[in-house]
Amino acid sequence: MIVFAQMRFPRPDFENYIEPAMNLETQVADGMYLRLAVLSILLLFTGLAAYRWRSRRVLLLLSALSLLLLGFVFSACPCPVGMYQNVLAGWFTDYPLTLGVLLLFALPLAVALYYGRLFCMGGCPLGAMQELLHFKTLQVPLWLDRIGRQLALALLLIGGVTAASGGGFHLCHGDPYFVIFSFGVSWTHLAVAGAMILLGVFVCRPYCRYMCPYGVLLRVCALAAPRKIAITGGDCISCRLCEQSCPNGAIVAPEPLKATESPEQGRRRLGWLLALAPYVIILCAWAGYSLAEPLCAVHHDVKLLQSLDGNLRSDATVAFASSGRPLSELRDSVAQQRRRMRIGLTISGAIVGLAMMLELMALSRRRSPGRTYAVDAGLCVACGRCYDVCPVEHMTVKLRKACPPTAKSDA
């Protein structure tokens, strides 16, 4: 609803009344910078816990702290998860983008560029909620996991295109945990949140893996990180005990010495994938283009114009009629939004197609046999579960305790 405010009455003239000075901008800015400070400290300690101390217990405590502070105290909004919409809206429309929002968006990505996805464990209240309430791991099959992750990519692109074309921040409506952190009053959201938490008890981090748009960006940044989480503090002995320890599917097993298919078969499959890739990309781009028109309905101006053309009366149409805004201006705005959505979603469709084919090609690629167990930096959320199951890690910790690098005398 568009509201045009107008001062119609003079302020009341009370005797001896001093109107208090309000500096709303400062209050908002202070809250944002405090949130940034808390996040920075949490990320710092998460990095220490993941790389230096290698302690799942500390990581768990930091996760609980992020849930308490960033989740309940700061009510989880704004949060970096949906903030890419703000950034895109600020870039492509006249939405005012503040420095605080930009920093909050960029900080976890900057950390991920060097240290991996530390934010998911020690800075995200949504991830913390899922991490802490996960009790019984049901491993998601690899193929389902990989396909499911494309949904997050699709949500990232759709949300981004919508925000960039001036359609608002609709991805936040899809956050199932927001109603809990904000003590919201939507019972439908509450039901969805309950279902999501129940799912999370058995499937580790379902939102993070299959719905979080920010996780896609973190994954891309983490892949480029020079520092990666190592399962073991020493040399891997390929005992395979860590293979089933990661509920996120982030541990990459080494290639078996004996290949399960011939190199020729592998090359043929890769060739087919390469040949099919352009067609898949084009078809997905066309699908994105076709979906642009129905998805345009999320735009306020599009809905308003549809109501006006469909002779439907609503608060929005009455407000529009009273505003004096020319209908031609509304039609121009809608035409521009439609154009942006079409272009954006066409490109998004192509990206999704490309991502699916790259995922297939990555799995098809055979690495050199006999490599040790490693962590997929893009998928690892630094939960530390693998530390506890690795015997070399235990030995290394014992040795470190027995023979510390610098001897300290305890009183």
Place this chain on the structure above:
Amino acid sequence: MRKDRPLIYLLARNAAGIAAAFLLLLTALVVSEQRRNHVLLLEADAVLTTMREQVKSLPDDEAALKVVRDLDYLYRDGYFSNERRLHLGIGLGSSALLILAVCAVAMTLSAPVELKRPADDSKERLLQLRRLQLATAASVALLLCLGLLAWRATHQNAATAVGDAMGEVGGGSDSGTVAGLVASPTIAVPAAPPLALPAALAAGAGHWPGFRGSLVPNANRLPPHFRLQQVWASKVPLAGFNSPVVWGDRIFVSGADRRERAIFCFSLADGALLWRASTGAPAVVPEVTADTGYAAPTMAVDGQRAYAVFATGQVLCTDHEGAVLWERSLPEPKILYGYASSLLLAGPDLIVQYDMEEEQTLYCLDVTTGKDRWATPWQAASSWSSPVLLADEQRQVIFVASNRKAGGFDLASGRLLWENPGMGGEVACSAVAADSTFYFANSGALAAAFAADSGEILWRNDNVPMPDVASPVVAAGVMYLFTSGGSVITLDAKNGEELYEENFDNGFYSSPVLVDGRIVAVNMDGLLLVVEPSRDSFKAVGRYEIGKKVLATPAFAQQRLIIRSMDNELVCLEAANDP
């Protein structure tokens, strides 16, 4: 392994179980209660809304008002109680979640690590890869299906819209030819820049561009001796009391009802309906009386565009081919009977007199975009009159009459130059401009001449019968008043003295117009008079029975008179030379 679990783990596990059970139960209870209350509140809201509407017609019934107030209080109390319970439920749930989280942390920290032996399946990876290939193919297929469905839905909607529009061609001309296409797409057709005022006025002189013709003496000629014969008659698809306007070989009228508002274009040659262009839906459709309708204001037209305004406050602009160039919605119109002020086209400016019951504004819109060039509010009253422009080398003044006062506005800036109270009654007549003076007469108000620069009343005459709908005309120094009682009163334009009176059986609603120095007037019975202006006596040099009732003002172009009858038919009469 379970025997080795420490006590703290067991305690935390049990506490977590209790918290989880509590959470599940609480969520189920809250969700079911909220669903039920949501339905109840919606029903209560609907009942309350209906009662509020009903009680508006009983403003003095205190008992009814009390019932509504009490119900309103109960509804609000119920609404906020529900909100508080939901907040409490979510608060309790969040607390249980926190306890659950704490227990989970305790369990994780205290539990021994469980080692899982991986499955020994060397072909697992290949199997997963094959399944991923199938899943990818299925995902792509699903995306394509969604895309196809969306594409079909989009194209079906577009086809339906065009089909609906095409299907509404109705009311063709008596000649049987309906060339009509409908619902031109909303495309901004680039047009040449509009003419400046002097050039526009001069260009308009050869046509019939607005209510009562051109702002400068009309250049259309009437033979000295002529006879009128009907050439064609065409039905206008939608009703309206506005008068036709003409540019070149095209006649433009507007029509509207509660569902649709449209401009219609007819051929001057044979009356064929060439096209119609409709507005979008308005936010509000006001109530109007049957004798005003939704299309009372007369259109305006120039060499490139046609303009119409409707009782919904919508202003529509099309080109001569029916393409909508822009559309504008003015604020919600609230006026008794319905909005009726005709448009005034002054070169690149479109003047809209928007005098409503609560707010009065004179708008000047840019003809190319419809945006405000200026909009001047003023403290007047309702009006059904139309603005009149006096433009010469010294001044460009717009005369606006309302129920309470008359005002003069500067065309260039919109500034209110002067106001003159003394109006009264319900003003529906419009002034006429001649010799730097505005001549005005309206029953219940006054018959007077206003100086264009100052608004000073040069003379007034309150002792003659005055029209209440038909606007006066000034020709050869004589002011003619055609009244709805059937009288034609003539006043000396210099001093307002009555000269003579002529009476007819039926009254005049249609405003007389000046054509080639002669006055053309039509009464409600359809008697068309051509009057030679004279100070001495009433000289009707031509009479013609149209055979239909007429309320709208005739238009004249290319030796043809176009009259819109009360039964919504356009009648074209040719003034053939009769030596």
